[in-house]
Structure formats: structure tokens, C-alpha cells
Amino acid sequence: MENQGNKKIAVVIPARGGSKGIPRKNIKLLAGKPMIAYIIESAKKVKGIDRVIVSTEDKEIAEVAKKYGAEVPFIRPMELATDEVATLPVLQHAIKELKSKEGYIPDYVLLVYPTSPLLKSERIQQAVNMALEHDADSVVSGTYDKGHYWVEVEGGYERLYPRKLENRQLTKPLFKENGAIYLTRTNILMRQVVADKILPLFMNSDENVDVDDMADFNRVEGILRTS
Secondary structure (H helix, E strand, O other), X not given: OXXXXXXXXXXEEEOOOOOXXXXXXXXXXXXXXXXXXXXXXXXXXOOOXXXXXEEOOOHHHHHHHHHOOOEOOOOOOHHHOOOOOOHHHHHHHHHHHHHHHHOOOOOEEEEOOOOOOOOOHHHHHHHHHHHHHHOOOEEEEEEEEOOOEEEEEOOEEEEEEOOOOOOHHHOXXXXXXXXXXXXXXXXXXOOOOOOOOOEEEEOOOOOOOOOOOHHHHHHHHHHHHHO
């Protein structure tokens, strides 16, 4: 793939085998092919991406990932494949493995999930372009959120945002992560998933569905079969 700006960008797709809501979710057939295949194929179309890597502890997922063009240069240890493990140590493990085994250190890591089969390559491309053009520390996808929020405190709820009620036109909308794209400098990932200041990539609310349960799965399958 063409590499823009001489920056190495590695996609990392975490895909463990122990999903409970939908057993074997990441490789379950979705509109005719394993769910993980969609995000692999989308990522491989993006210019400027150096490698597309799947991090998994599961041999069957590894074989499916390789079939659709991803690399599986290491097997994730079981202790990093439980329900309780957050994404950050999984990414840090991937970075350390690539460095120790290959001497490969990307400038950026682009995190996307198998559970985002509707995510288009054009949006991933936009994130890559934004990072390179603006020398950004992080690019994160999400949506505008014009809601009013209250937080639970002892004895009830108190207003969280906006603190001061104004005319709707004067209230600044929030940016809400949609869980689709996280692109961050590798050195920052050794501390946290995204930088303290990000560039937001605004998406429409229907562009990404995080497949968490069978209702999500059936909805996405219907979209894919009719698109």
C-alpha cells in the first residue's frame, strides 16, 4: 500500500474468541462471510496503511483473518483475552511483540474492531489523511451530541452538561465517540489509548453499528444484504 508522508501506520484489529453475547461472534457468518472479513477488507483498501494486523488468542480466528488478507504475526496470550481486559494492554502487547520479533515500530496505530462491519474504507482513509495532514496525536471518530446530561449523585441527580442553560443555538454540542476509529501515535499508546487532545472525525449516527447482540447482528445483516 502507498505510504503517505513516510509515516508507518499499522492497523490493529483485536479479535478474541470468547465472546459471550454472540458465541464466536467475530467469525460468525454475516451476509455470507465472517464478520471480521468486512473490517479487514475495508482497512486493506486504505492508502497510507503499512500493515493490517489481527491480535487474537484463537487459532481459528487467526486462520480466517489470514484468509482475508490480514497478518497474524503473533498469538495473544490468554491472560489478555478475558472479558475483564481493556483494549490498551492488548494494543501495548501488539506493539511490543512487533518491536521484539521484527524490530518494527509504526508511527501510528489505527484501532478498529471486527464488530464494525459497516465501517467504510473511505472513513478510515479520512482518519489517516487527517492525522498526516495535521500531524495529529490522535484522530477519533464520533458524532455530534446536542443532548442535556445529568449525573447521579447522593440524593438524586445534578446537571452535568450544559452547566448553564442558554438558548439552544448558543449551547456547544458535545463530541461523542462512536467506537469505530481510534488512530493514535504509538508513543502515546504506551500510556493511554488516545491523546489528551484529539482531532474529531464526525460521522453520521447510522454509519457505524457496534455489533454487540443478535439484534445488532440481524440489523447489520439486513443492511448488508440490501446495500
